[in-house]
Structures are given as structure tokens and as C-alpha cells.
Amino acid sequence: MLQPASATFRLYTVQEYQQLEVMSDVRHEFYRGEIQAMSGATADHNTIVLRTASRLLVGAESRGCRVFTESIQLEVAEGHYTYPDVMVTRHDEDVQAERTMKHPVLLIEVLSPSTAERDRVRKMFRYQRLPSLRHYLLISQQYQAVEWYHRPAEGAEWQRQLLTMPDEAVEIPKLAIKLPLADIYANLRIPLVTDNDAG
Numbered sequence: 001m002l003q004p005a006s007a008t009f010r011l012y013t014v015q016e017y018q019q020l021e022v023m024s025d026v027r028h029e030f031y032r033g034e035i036q037a038m039s040g041a042t043a044d045h046n047t048i049v050l051r052t053a054s055r056l057l058v059g060a061e062s063r064g065c066r067v068f069t070e071s072i073q074l075e076v077a078e079g080h081y082t083y084p085d086v087m088v089t090r091h092d093e094d095v096q097a098e099r100t101m102k103h104p105v106l107l108i109e110v111l112s113p114s115t116a117e118r119d120r121v122r123k124m125f126r127y128q129r130l131p132s133l134r135h136y137l138l139i140s141q142q143y144q145a146v147e148w149y150h151r152p153a154e155g156a157e158w159q160r161q162l163l164t165m166p167d168e169a170v171e172i173p174k175l176a177i178k179l180p181l182a183d184i185y186a187n188l189r190i191p192l193v194t195d196n197d198a199g
Contacts, residue, residue: 014079021099027071030081038083041070041112044141044188048110049085052139055183056088056106059176065090065105073100074107076126085110088175091132103132106175110139124149128158135172143193144185146170164193 011033012020020035021028027038041049049069057067068087075081081100084107089095091103107127109119119138127136131154138147146163148170163170169180 017081021073027083029083030079032079041110042141044190045085045110045112047188048139048141048184049108051186052108052179052184053086055179056086056175056177059178060088060090063090063174063176064095065175066095068101074104075100075102076130080126082123084108086137088177089132090175104130105132106135106137106172106177107133108137108139110141112141120147135170137170139184141190144181144190145193146181146184166192 012030012035013033014030017028017030017035028035029038030036053067053069060067065088068084068089070083070085072083072087073081074084074087084104086106086108087101087104088106089101089104091105094101094103109115109123111119124136124138127133128149134151134153136149138149140146144164144166148161148163149158150161150172151158163181166182166185167180169178171178
């Protein structure tokens with residue numbers, strides 16, 4: 001969830017924003033001069049992020065990728081910076097970078113009631129413009145469900161898969177990744193999607 005960094009509204013330069021990020025203990029997102037502080041996450045959110053990143057780490061690193069969680073910044077476009085929940089990149093420039101990545105191949109956001117619409121609409125619209133991006137996962141905390149958006153190459157049409165069964169998995173052979181839903185939600189009190197669910 002995001003909240004205004006200050007009650008006094010003003011637009012900031014990218015340089016001012018980056019200086020703030022170096023000095024601040026709180027992470028902020030930046031879009032067209034506006035700075036927004038990121039609030040804390042739930043226990044389930046944190047567990048899903050850590051568990052997902054750990055499952056990705058071994059396979060992705062074997063293919064020369066780097067895997068990051070929420071504290072590493074993504075430059076989505078000029079003047080737009082975010083902190084994805086999980087990010088995988090293998091671009092040479094990112095392999096050498098320390099603070100800000102620019103060429104992710106996979107991004108993951110863990111949904112919450114306050115961020116679901118933003119992650120599914122605004123962020124996805126902007127993320128999908130990244131030339132390097134091939135996979136975007138939205139992981140629900142309300143139900144055991146993963147929305148997987150993927151494309152084979154830049155300029156190709158995005159495809160969507162909805163995974164709701166524990167034995168289903170996100171499989172990305174090129175990154176040596178297999179991410180079963182059963183692993184994501186193990187020991188969490190998050191219900192399965194059933195035919196009885198309204199809406």
C-alpha cells in the first residue's frame with residue numbers, strides 16, 4: 001500500500017528522489033515527480049515473497065540471472081521507479097548494477113485489497129511496455145490463485161493463465177524455474193478457489 005510521503009504536495013526531480021532513497025529507511029515509489037512512501041506488508045505477504053524468491057533463486061541463478069525482493073529498485077521508464085515484490089533479471093547491465101535494475105525478465109507482485117487494482121491495471125500497463133519483460137505474476141493473498149501473464153518475445157501478444165489448483169505450477173524452462181502453487185501457499189491459511197465463491 002502507498003501513502004503520500006508528505007502532507008505538503010510538491011513535485012520532485014529524479015535526483016532529489018534518488019537522494020531521498022539513499023538516506024531514508026523507508027522505501028518510496030516515484031512517478032512523474034510524485035513520491036509515495038510504501039507501508040509495511042502483512043505476514044502472509046512477506047512469507048509469499050520470501051518463499052517465491054527462494055524457489056526461483058537456485059534455478060534462475062543457474063541460468064545467469066539475479067533474483068531480488070522488495071528492496072531493489074526498478075526503473076520502469078524515465079521518471080518512474082518502483083520496487084517489485086520479486087524481480088528476476090539476466091541483462092548484463094543489471095548483473096553489474098547495485099541499486100536500480102532496468103531490464104527484468106520476470107516481475108512478481110503479491111496482491112492485497114489495497115493494491116490489487118493498482119498492480120493489475122496501472123502497474124501491469126506500464127510493466128508490459130518493458131522490452132525485456134517476458135513474465136508477470138500476480139499472486140493473491142485472498143485465495144490460492146496466481147495470474148500468469150507471459151509472452152515469447154518483445155512485441156508478441158501477452159497471454160494470460162489463471163492457476164488455482166495446488167498441483168499447477170508456473171514453469172519457465174528458459175530460466176530453469178518451476179513454481180508450484182502448493183509451494184507458494186504451503187502452511188498458510190489461504191483458501192482454495194471453489195465453485196461456491198461468489199463473484
